[in-house]
Amino acid sequence: MQLQPVNVGHKALADYATIASRGVMDQIRTLAEALQGKRVLHLSATAFGGGVAEILYTLVPLMRDAGLETEWQVINGQDEFFDVTKSIHNALQGADVTLTDEQKKIFHGYNRANAEALDGAWDFVIVHDPQPAAILDGGRPGGGRWIWRCHIDLSAPSRDVIDFLAPSLARYDAAVFHRREYVPAGTPLPRAYIWPPAIDPLAPKNMALSPEDAAYIVDQFGIDVERPLITQVSRFDPWKDPLGVIEAWRIVREEHPGLQLALVGSMAHDDPEGWDYYNRTVEAAAGDPDVYILSNLNNVGSVEVNAFQVHSAAVLQKSIREGFGLTVTEALWKGRPVVAGNVGGIVDQVTHGETGWLVGSVEECARAVSEVLAEPDIARAMAKAGKEHVRSRFLTPRLLRDWLALFNVLDGRETDAGSALAAVGAAG
Numbered sequence: 094m095q096l097q098p099v100n101v102g103h104k105a106l107a108d109y110a111t112i113a114s115r116g117v118m119d120q121i122r123t124l125a126e127a128l129q130g131k132r133v134l135h136l137s138a139t140a141f142g143g144g145v146a147e148i149l150y151t152l153v154p155l156m157r158d159a160g161l162e163t164e165w166q167v168i169n170g171q172d173e174f175f176d177v178t179k180s181i182h183n184a185l186q187g188a189d190v191t192l193t194d195e196q197k198k199i200f201h202g203y204n205r206a207n208a209e210a211l212d213g214a215w216d217f218v219i220v221h222d223p224q225p226a227a228i229l230d231g232g233r234p235g236g237g238r239w240i241w242r243c244h245i246d247l248s249a250p251s252r253d254v255i256d257f258l259a260p261s262l263a264r265y266d267a268a269v270f271h272r273r274e275y276v277p278a279g280t281p282l283p284r285a286y287i288w289p290p291a292i293d294p295l296a297p298k299n300m301a302l303s304p305e306d307a308a309y310i311v312d313q314f315g316i317d318v319e320r321p322l323i324t325q326v327s328r329f330d331p332w333k334d335p336l337g338v339i340e341a342w343r344i345v346r347e348e349h350p351g352l353q354l355a356l357v358g359s360m361a362h363d364d365p366e367g368w369d370y371y372n373r374t375v376e377a378a379a380g381d382p383d384v385y386i387l388s389n390l391n392n393v394g395s396v397e398v399n400a401f402q403v404h405s406a407a408v409l410q411k412s413i414r415e416g417f418g419l420t421v422t423e424a425l426w427k428g429r430p431v432v433a434g435n436v437g438g439i440v441d442q443v444t445h446g447e448t449g450w451l452v453g454s455v456e457e458c459a460r461a462v463s464e465v466l467a468e469p470d471i472a473r474a475m476a477k478a479g480k481e482h483v484r485s486r487f488l489t490p491r492l493l494r495d496w497l498a499l500f501n502v503l504d505g506r507e508t509d510a511g512s513a514l515a516a517v518g519a520a521g
């Protein structure tokens with residue numbers, strides 16, 4: 094069975110010229126010159142739900158607009174495969190998980206089948222996350238360069254599972270991580286490059302939405318727009334801690350009886366565990382009419398997520414582990430006060446007391462939300478600082494620039510942007 098191509102539509106780089114810095118746009122133009130007509134393939138596990146899909150819907154059309162022949166394909170897999178890859182994902186984020194021989198066989202079996210289904214000739218193939226990571230185990234199709242793009246936190250992985258993946262990862266020409274701390278120590282890897290992901294300021298999820306339009310949209314989901322609302326947007330996953338969010342909301346509600354909570358979480362098809370956790374979240378809310386648990390199944394798409402973020406007095410992302418946390422970037426870009434877990438890539442985005450609140454427990458989370466509600470002017474000023482931080486570091490043109498710089502590096506061309514890429518260790 095062939096891999097599924099994803100239709101990403103069209104985007105024009107020129108539209109970003111007024112939002113991104115002039116320097117970045119110039120760099121993109123220069124770096125793209127030597128890459129005209131190069132064939133680039135992005136491989137991922139799903140075209141729906143979660144940060145990777147979110148990024149590729151923008152990055153792929155912009156790479157095309159820069160002159161590279163770019164495709165995105167999704168690997169084939171059934172629940173038995175995604176059950177294993179979810180265990181791998183959890184283990185890599187530090188859960189105490191070991192894989193059985195049967196699970197390893199399933200993982201390799203699906204990777205082999207996907208390798209056989211892969212066709213076309215590519216100059217660069219970017220393999221996202223662990224699900225398709227073993228795709229080179231049976232040999233390297235064609236002469237292109239292969240890059241593993243890791244979107245998760247590998248700073249304290251289960252030794253067993255990282256050792257299991259290491260031989261597959263060593264076959265790549267380069268690896269890319271969000272943060273230096275995520276490059277796993279003691280694991281033989283190709284040369285690692287470090288850069289964070291980014292959001293698309295012009296996508297329906299992030300485009301400017303007036304407070305009135307946002308209120309009009311959330312009203313349709315039953316939210317009382319006259320009373321304050323706090324929101325967390327994320328998959329139903331223990332690492333995102335929706336149950337902790339409900340507990341924090343209960344504490345804050347003692348002082349603010351009218352406070353409403355929305356938990357908005359899409360169901361990714363590579364996340365069979367999601368339903369379990371969704372049900373646990375519904376149970377924890379215990380039918381309280383001021384808790385709204387919504388998902389794509391309630392027709393919450395990008396514009397609705399945008400509206401919930403814009404309308405919220407505070408946006409929460411109370412993660413316990415977080416690769417980067419695009420939801421935090423999205424909320425900061427909208428100038429919303431952010432209360433988020435003091436973990437992973439979130440700390441690159443939120444500086445406690447300057448651009449938002451970093452919290453380590455339910456109690457801290459509740460206290461931070463109370464502060465936001467009590468001092469809206471201070472909260473707004475911090476959020477504004479957060480927006481400028483996002484503007485300078487976490488918008489898509491910068492991400493495109495980094496990819497183009499890496500392609501030039503891998504082709505052996507020296508460029509200023511290429512030399513500026515942070516690289517860590519190994520082979521190369």
Ligand code: UDP
Nearest residue numbers: 143144147326327328357358359418419420
């Ligand atoms: N998202 C969404 N609808 C949902 C839940 C999440 O559109 O119901 C999006 C969210 O806006 C963000 C991405 O999915 O763009 C999640 O990325 P993040 O880095 O926060 O977490 P991940 O899911 O990759 O761990």
